[in-house]
Amino acid sequence: MIENFLDKKATILKKEKRANKRYKYDYNFKIESVNLKEINLDVLGVNISTNGIAFISNISFEKGDMLSIAFKFNNVTIPAxxxxxxxxxxxTGFFVGGEFIAMQNMYREVLKRGCETFSVK
Known part of the structure; x- marks a missing residue:
């Protein structure tokens, strides 16, 4: 009885919390600025969803930093x-996860329609 409860608890804890699926995104892209300060840093994408993007960077960022980025998606350069x-x-550095805060609707639609073309991460 206790064993069964623990198994169920472990299963519950492993469930995905995100509202949208993440998809593999192993492309380089640019961070143009951090908190409005120009930086021009190349980073390697790890995964993407309609709500955000994760990447590997050789420099650290702080939770809450605002990053201006430009990334390629289905042959469209998307600023966000x-x-x-x-x-x-x-x-290999720092694993950073960011939420899309500002993106034009037409780019958000490109991202939404194209996410399924990537394999699940």
């Missing part, structure tokens, strides 16, 4: 503003 939600140290 993301808010850093988390930063973790990894073998």
């Amino acid at each position: 503003i993301i808010k850093v939600q988390h930063v973790n140290i990894c073998d």
Whole structure:
């Protein structure tokens, strides 16, 4: 009885919390500015969803930083503003997750329609 309860609890804890699926996105893209300060940094994308993007960077960011980025998606360069939600140290630098805060509707639609073309991460 206790074992069964623990198994169910472990299963519940592993469920995906995100509203939208993440898809593999292993392309380089540019961070143009951090909190309105120009930076021009190339980073490597890890995954993407209609709500945000995760990437590997060789510099750290702070939770809450606002990043101006430009990334390629289905042959369209999409400019967006993301808010850093988390930063973790990894073998190749820093794993950063950001939420899309500002993006024009036409680009959001390109992202929404194209996400399914990527394989699930």
